[in-house]
C-alpha cells in the first residue's frame with residue numbers, strides 16, 4: 001500500500017505534468033471510484049478546469065483547481081496514477097479513470113484491487129471526506145513537534161497500532177511504522193502511554209529521518225508501486241526489518257521476528273527494540 005513517501009513521490013512526479021494544464025476529457029470506467037460524486041456531474045464539473053497545484057495531505061493527493069474546487073485522490077492498496085503521451089494504451093480491466101490534459105498527455109488511474117477513490121469537492125465540502133477530516137498531524141511539517149507526538153501516543157494501544165492510526169499521525173503505514181520503531185529502538189508492543197520522554201524523542205527523530213530518506217529514494221516498491229512515470233522506488237533496498245523475518249538484524253545479528261499486532265504483521269529485532277518504553 002502506498003504510504004506517505006510513495007504518495008509524495010507520485011505527487012512530485014506529477015507536478016510538472018499537471019500544473020497549469022486544463023482537463024479536456026474525463027472518462028470514468030469504474031463507477032465505485034467515486035464514493036461521493038455522481039459520474040456525469042463529476043466529469044462535467046472537472047472538464048475545462050485548470051490544475052493550479054498538486055498537494056499532499058497524509059496519503060491523499062489534492063489537485064487544486066482554478067474554481068476553488070479540489071480533486072482529491074486516495075490510491076488505497078494498489079492505485080497507480082500513470083502518465084502517458086501519444087503511446088497511451090487502450091483502457092484495460094484495471095483502468096478506473098482516464099483524465100486527458102490539454103498538453104495531449106493522459107493520466108490513467110490503474111487500480112488492481114479497485115479500492116482507490118476520487119472526490120471532487122469545494123473547500124467547505126472537504127470535511128465530507130471522513131478520512132481527510134480526521135487526519136492527524138503531518139509528520140514532515142513544522143507542526144509535528146515532540147509535544148505533538150506526545151499527545152498522539154497517549155493511548156493504551158501498542159505503539160505500532162498508534163503509528164498506523166491516521167487520526168493520530170498522517171501518512172505512516174505498515175512498512176514505515178516498522179522501520180521507524182526499529183530506528184527508535186522501541187518494541188512495537190509497547191503501549192503508547194508507556195513510551196518515556198527519551199524514547200519519544202528518538203521516535204520523533206526516527207519518523208522524520210526514515211520518511212525523509214524514503215521520499216529521497218522515491219519510496220519503496222514492494223509489489224507494484226511506481227510513480228507517475230512508471231519508475232520504481234529504491235527504499236526497499238534499505239529496509240532494516242520490514243519483510244526481513246528470520247534474517248540477521250543489521251545492528252546486532254539477532255534474527256528479526258514477526259508478530260501480529262492489531263491484525264498487522266510487525267517486524268522487529270527482539271534485542272535492539274526495548275519493551276520497557278525507555
Ligand SMILES: [Zn+2]
Pocket residue numbers: 249250251252253254269270271272273
Ligand atoms: Zn538488533
